[in-house]
Amino acid sequence: MEPKIFITYSSKDQKVARTICTALENRGLACWISSRNVKPGQNYQEQIVRAIRGARVMVLVFTTNANNSNEIKKELALASQNNLVVIPVRIEDVAPNEAFAYEFATRQWIDLFEDWEKSMAELVELIAAILNVPSAGDPAKAGPGATGDAAAPAFFTGGTAPASATTRAVPFMQRPATRWAMTGLAVIVAAAVTYTTVTFSQRPSSTSVTTSGGTPTPSNSPDPNQKAASVIAPADISGKYSVRGTNTNGTTYHGTVTIQREGNRYRFDWLISNAAAYSGIGMRNGGSIVVDWGQKYPVIYQLGPDGVLTGTWNNGTATETLVPD
Numbered sequence: 001m002e003p004k005i006f007i008t009y010s011s012k013d014q015k016v017a018r019t020i021c022t023a024l025e026n027r028g029l030a031c032w033i034s035s036r037n038v039k040p041g042q043n044y045q046e047q048i049v050r051a052i053r054g055a056r057v058m059v060l061v062f063t064t065n066a067n068n069s070n071e072i073k074k075e076l077a078l079a080s081q082n083n084l085v086v087i088p089v090r091i092e093d094v095a096p097n098e099a100f101a102y103e104f105a106t107r108q109w110i111d112l113f114e115d116w117e118k119s120m121a122e123l124v125e126l127i128a129a130i131l132n133v134p135s136a137g138d139p140a141k142a143g144p145g146a147t148g149d150a151a152a153p154a155f156f157t158g159g160t161a162p163a164s165a166t167t168r169a170v171p172f173m174q175r176p177a178t179r180w181a182m183t184g185l186a187v188i189v190a191a192a193v194t195y196t197t198v199t200f201s202q203r204p205s206s207t208s209v210t211t212s213g214g215t216p217t218p219s220n221s222p223d224p225n226q227k228a229a230s231v232i233a234p235a236d237i238s239g240k241y242s243v244r245g246t247n248t249n250g251t252t253y254h255g256t257v258t259i260q261r262e263g264n265r266y267r268f269d270w271l272i273s274n275a276a277a278y279s280g281i282g283m284r285n286g287g288s289i290v291v292d293w294g295q296k297y298p299v300i301y302q303l304g305p306d307g308v309l310t311g312t313w314n315n316g317t318a319t320e321t322l323v324p325d
Contacts, residue, residue: 002054003030003037004131006084008075010065016091017061020112020120024059027124029131031059052078057130059123060088062109064249067097085130089123093314095247101276236261237289237303243270245320257322268293 280293
């Protein structure tokens with residue numbers, strides 16, 4: 001019987017793909033992986049097509065290498081034709097490029113780079129539910145042939161995430177509902193203060209200010225005692241904006257965002273490259289605004305007097321600029 005789990009990966013990520021394969025099989029879930037299952041002398045493309053047709057789940061090992069792989073795109077197309085459930089597992093914190101963003105708009109995703117054991121157990125439970133088989137999250141209970149779990153790849157050994165950071169399997173591009181509890185608001189306000197003080201002070205393009213007699217003064221002013229005119233940001237940033245951004249891997253993207261005021265908060269609705277949609281809630285703190293969009297790190301914008309919002313996301317490693325239409 002053909003294995004029901006097909007593992008797709010970049011050839012540059014063979015080692016980590018085999019590690020994931022071993023971890024799943026040690027928990028009783030048989031996998032098909034090309035580096036092992038395509039035998040010498042067999043036609044590689046034919047074996048790929050046959051394995052996908054016989055599978056029900058595709059596990060995509062998503063990395064920077066995978067983000068640039070044309071072969072994976074072909075295998076995803078075959079998966080769609082054969083109604084496979086695609087589960088991307090991110091091995092590193094990399095945003096999908098435009099081709100993958102469209103494919104993953106409604107997919108399930110799991111981050112393995114934060115907590116290998118918990119995330120792997122979650123992946124097993126998700127696959128078991130799809131295949132309607134008993135979950136074997138504990139490798140010790142995986143049945144005959146289980147000889148222990150596969151060790152996490154070397155770049156997972158930097159420590160495990162705290163309990164509060166446990167990864168959840170959620171739609172790959174889905175963002176949480178915009179209802180906020182009071183505790184959530186408190187977290188965002190605290191984040192605004194922290195990120196404005198730390199992150200923006202490190203950005204070359206941001207306006208760092210000090211105060212002299214209560215009046216904002218540019219920190220690079222030749223005379224620190226000279227008072228300067230205050231930078232006045234728009235009172236209300238509601239409206240439609242054009243988006244230009246740069247991902248963590250250096251690729252660029254574009255799109256639009258609509259900002260709507262909701263009391264003392266702002267709702268952000270992005271449409272990137274007419275394909276991927278995102279939503280978030282922003283809290284304004286003077287000349288900056290912190291937007292929670294369902295990820296580990298918020299988007300942080302600096303408000304300019306010309307209405308342009310200049311920001312960073314993914315802990316300052318990616319950038320985004322919003323220009324009023």
